[in-house]
Amino acid sequence: MSATEPGRLMLAEMTEQPAVLRRLLQDGAPRIAEVARDIAARRPRFVQLTGRGTSDNAALYAKYLLEIERGLPCGLTSMSTTTAYGAKPDLRDVLVIAVSQSGGSPDLVASTTAAREAGAITLAVTNNPDSPLVAASEYAIDVLAGPEKALPATKTYTAELLALHLFVTALGGDDGTLAAARLPELAERVLARQDEVRSLAARYRFAERMVLTSRGYGYPTAREAALKLMETSYVPALAYSGADLLHGPLAMVDNIFPVIAVVPDGRAGEALRPVLERLTDRGADLMVVGPRKALTGASAGFALPTDDLAEELQPILEIMPLQLLAYEVTRARGQDPDAPRALAKVTETH
Template sequence: MTNSIGTLMLAEAGEASARVADTLARNAPTAAALARHVAEVKPAAIVTCARGSSDHAATFAKYVLETLVGIPVSSAAPSVASVYAAPLRAEGVLMIAISQSGRSPDLLATIDRYRAAGAKVAVIVNDEASPMATRADWLFPIGAGPERSVAATKSFILSLAVIAEIAAVLGKDASLGEALDQLPAQLAAAFDLDWTPLTSTLADATNLFVLGRGYGLGIAQEAALKLKETCALHAEAFSSAEVRHGPMAIVGDRFPVIAFAGSGHDGDDVRSAMGDFAGRGACPLLADASGSGGTLPAIAAHPVIEPILMIQSFYRAAEALARTRGLDPDSPPHLRKVTETR
């Protein structure tokens, strides 16, 4: 894909491939230290703490950590701490907090509440000078550098990479560790894939679904958010399992559906759902790492890595779509870079 207009979103998304190797190398000792703690303490549960794109990274973390490490993962509700100030019991809990800015008051309140209740906290954050970073028992800087576009891109990709690194070390998964070594080159290749069918199909769209499952659900959530904030498109993200429980009733003739299908069993269900939708006359836009003929090209890799590559391809397509629709993806209306929820 070529692009003659240098938006910040396009430039920043493209930087991820150049930064990921340094980020992973820098965080390797901290991941090893966290693994020693997990082996010794054997946490009963992991609780994630995040908002926005970082919460989509937390969805990715849930599936990766539960499948590779075997510890149940749930998501904290920040309002429990910031609005209700409710007491908690968190002995033996590991919290993983994820943020770009590390400054949202409700996330900080949640971390403080869990720490006071006995939890240990690993922080994945871009701003190492942030208040969240100072609360970390284990600090994982994502190393994205300044991100000036309102739409987070490289910070999301690097957060996913750090999560995959943590899972590989905690789960002693050598194959994932080896796959992470290939990630920089694969991200660069993914950024160059031709996703123009997405741009042409959605140029005049008003509503759509975005599907994923398992490892791919978090990037479906992220893609739906980016379509809202950069392209003014009403997009809803669903698991390919959940979409069958009611939402699929509105999918009919010419209704657009984007789907991210990995090469494994989680992707099989996504492919099945998209086959059903195509039979109803929908407009399917399928990124399929299995190589079985999706609308959008995708790179086959380790199952944990494939979603990271697909969201990189998506970011370039979303930037092009925003401009096609006459919008500036760097400055969406009514939004700002740091959202400080309370």
């Protein structure tokens, strides 16, 4: 690919993901474990997670991890309660985790500062160790993704997921690197199938709208994939939990309405089965991303190598073909994935 070809930055950063995952497992894990031990010793009773955009989807993934693996109740922060309304909640013994690629968004920094002043244990998970967010936080985890120049975040998202997994595992006193050791090699196998994704992208070149759905650990993947499609190709893409999809939005699905289902290999995939049956009954143009067995009956699919990979780690692989899909759909529509209109790398919300 030439230095001026559209999408070269996004593609290059997607292909860096196996190396980023390796670096985080080898170099980042010891520091993450140290931070987790310190925080575990303080016995937080509740967790609040804060993020915007892609990092908000990573925070949602952490919510599932913390509630399922650690039994800690969690909530997603409404930053405006402190930044716009000046609320002063009692956050003693509460762990506040702020997730941000840049660590520079003013509302994220202000919300974290307010949380620390309110007695919270504050942790920044970011790709910029010199950021204002890190300065505002008591603890910090560097996701070690390296500079990210493309506007659509790709490698920082999967790095955030792995860093959060390692942190939550270490919070319980375990070593998360063992279960995640195969991820870099599996990521290489997925990303090597770009031609396969390009063929799938042809289905959506002229799509006017799309729905993405999943459940459990796969739901943050559906949300992140919808965001990538919207910010690169400008296709309106709605993400729903499979359960929420059945509570009304299913009515808009018909035989010309593309639906992408992220089907985890595990309990969430089983919970999603009735949703897939309803979508098939309605004649939806259904693409499935998941284990090969889940592709039966779908209009199209991408089989993931998730055999023997824990369900909670599968989102790190699930998003990769969907990142490639957003890239390929955007290129097919004659647009540049590196330069989405009206976007900046650091979004300065207040």
